[in-house]
Amino acid sequence: MYAQMVDTGAKKLRAMEELTPEEQAFQARIDAGVKVEAKDWMPEAYRKTLIRQISQHAHSEIVGMLPEGNWVTRAPSLKRKAILLAKIQDEGGHGLYLYSAAETLGVSRDQLLGDLHSGKAKYSSIFNYPTLNWADVGAIGWLVDGAAIMNQIPLCRCSFGPYARAMVRICKEESFHQRQGYDLIMAMAKGTPEQKAMAQDALDRWWWPSVMMFGPPDESSVHSAQSMAWKIKLFSNDELRQRFVDQTVPQAHYLGLSIPDPALKFNESNGHWEIGPIDWDEFYRVIKGNGPCNRDRLRTRVKAWDDGEWVREAAVAHAEKRATRAKAA
Amino acid sequence: MKEWPLWEVFIRSQHGLAHKHVGSLHAPDAELAVKNARDVYTRRNEGVSIWVVKAADITASSPGDKEALFEPANSKVYRHPTFFPMPDEVKHI
Numbered sequence: 001m002y003a004q005m006v007d008t009g010a011k012k013l014r015a016m017e018e019l020t021p022e023e024q025a026f027q028a029r030i031d032a033g034v035k036v037e038a039k040d041w042m043p044e045a046y047r048k049t050l051i052r053q054i055s056q057h058a059h060s061e062i063v064g065m066l067p068e069g070n071w072v073t074r075a076p077s078l079k080r081k082a083i084l085l086a087k088i089q090d091e092g093g094h095g096l097y098l099y100s101a102a103e104t105l106g107v108s109r110d111q112l113l114g115d116l117h118s119g120k121a122k123y124s125s126i127f128n129y130p131t132l133n134w135a136d137v138g139a140i141g142w143l144v145d146g147a148a149i150m151n152q153i154p155l156c157r158c159s160f161g162p163y164a165r166a167m168v169r170i171c172k173e174e175s176f177h178q179r180q181g182y183d184l185i186m187a188m189a190k191g192t193p194e195q196k197a198m199a200q201d202a203l204d205r206w207w208w209p210s211v212m213m214f215g216p217p218d219e220s221s222v223h224s225a226q227s228m229a230w231k232i233k234l235f236s237n238d239e240l241r242q243r244f245v246d247q248t249v250p251q252a253h254y255l256g257l258s259i260p261d262p263a264l265k266f267n268e269s270n271g272h273w274e275i276g277p278i279d280w281d282e283f284y285r286v287i288k289g290n291g292p293c294n295r296d297r298l299r300t301r302v303k304a305w306d307d308g309e310w311v312r313e314a315a316v317a318h319a320e321k322r323a324t325r326a327k328a329a
Numbered sequence: 330m331k332e333w334p335l336w337e338v339f340i341r342s343q344h345g346l347a348h349k350h351v352g353s354l355h356a357p358d359a360e361l362a363v364k365n366a367r368d369v370y371t372r373r374n375e376g377v378s379i380w381v382v383k384a385a386d387i388t389a390s391s392p393g394d395k396e397a398l399f400e401p402a403n404s405k406v407y408r409h410p411t412f413f414p415m416p417d418e419v420k421h422i
Binding site: 037039040041086089090093096097100103110165166169173312315316318319322323 | 333351353357358369373389391392
């Protein structure tokens with residue numbers, strides 16, 4: 001999940017009769033499945049929560065380009081390099097769709113990027129882990145994009161029209177990401193013993209961070225309850241996590257790779273794979289900025305933005321010059 | 330620094346349909362808006378033609394005017410062919 005622990009500003013979930021008449025009408029439309037559009041009236045908390053959620057999602061897409069970009073110059077073949085470049089370009093595109101959706105809520109692109117670069121806005125914890133070997137590129141597509149799809153498919157039906165439409169476009173492309181990742185890991189798992197060991201090493205390091213992507217159990221969270229009432233979150237974190245585990249464990253077994261969880265077992269009675277305890281201390285450490293790559297990621301983003309400033313300025317100056325000349329002619 | 334203006338992007342798909350709104354993007358001018366639209370919205374053969382329009386140049390109806398604009402059509406059911414029942418014996422109509 002690319003948005004984690006999104007604050008809704010709610011202290012408790014209010015009952016229908018506690019809402020103002022405007023809020024009641026708004027909630028009734030959401031309950032009836034009518035999409036909210038940018039110019040419609042909406043509660044301020046709904047607007048703010050969506051800006052947080054969509055921008056966090058957008059930031060994750062563009063920060064997610066960095067760990068993969070690490071391998072572009074070292075891809076083992078031209079084919080894999082072209083695929084990786086296409087995938088990274090998609091991530092940039094996904095970020096743009098989402099920033100545009102957030103901008104319809106009355107916030108500017110520069111403000112959104114400013115919040116990312118100052119550290120005020122978050123992005124998914126997963127991108128604070130390093131890509132140490134080539135198989136990591138496959139693990140990201142297979143596991144990280146696989147986990148993202150779990151969350152993004154339901155969001156195609158979320159209540160906010162621009163967000164739902166952006167999600168439709170993203171989901172269409174995301175399946176390519178997951179498959180190219182699995183294809184890459186499969187090639188390595190079927191390769192030399194050394195290549196298979198690299199694939200296992202990547203799975204060992206990416207498994208738990210991927211499982212954590214869905215965020216902490218949220219049954220008791222007031223923010224989750226509010227987001228679900230607004231239909232900007234459609235399933236609980238644990239529900240989505242379980243789906244991911246059930247889907248992924250057999251995929252690993254097919255490759256002859258093992259999931260790094262000694263407690264993992266198949267529950268015959270309910271047909272689910274049950275995982276051992278998750279190290280939430282690690283998750284909170286990463287969220288608070290102390291993961292293996294947090295500082296590096298932010299530094300790289302800020303540098304890219306600062307280094308690009310002269311290009312942005314030159315493009316505006318050029319456009320203005322041409323507009324002036326056109327007027328004079 | 331001044332932010333690049335926002336452009337709305339419309340794409341005509343291969344099937345001869347009208348240009349359809351697909352999203353928006355920022356660009357300093359129209360020429361670069363078309364180039365950016367190509368990169369952002371047509372990476373998988375989604376279109377054969379691109380329109381870009383400055384978002385600021387679009388005039389939109391407001392949600393508050395919905396009734397005044399669209400309700401008059403509700404009572405004019407005779408504008409639909411299904412309003413006129415045809416006898417079973419009559420064919421090709």
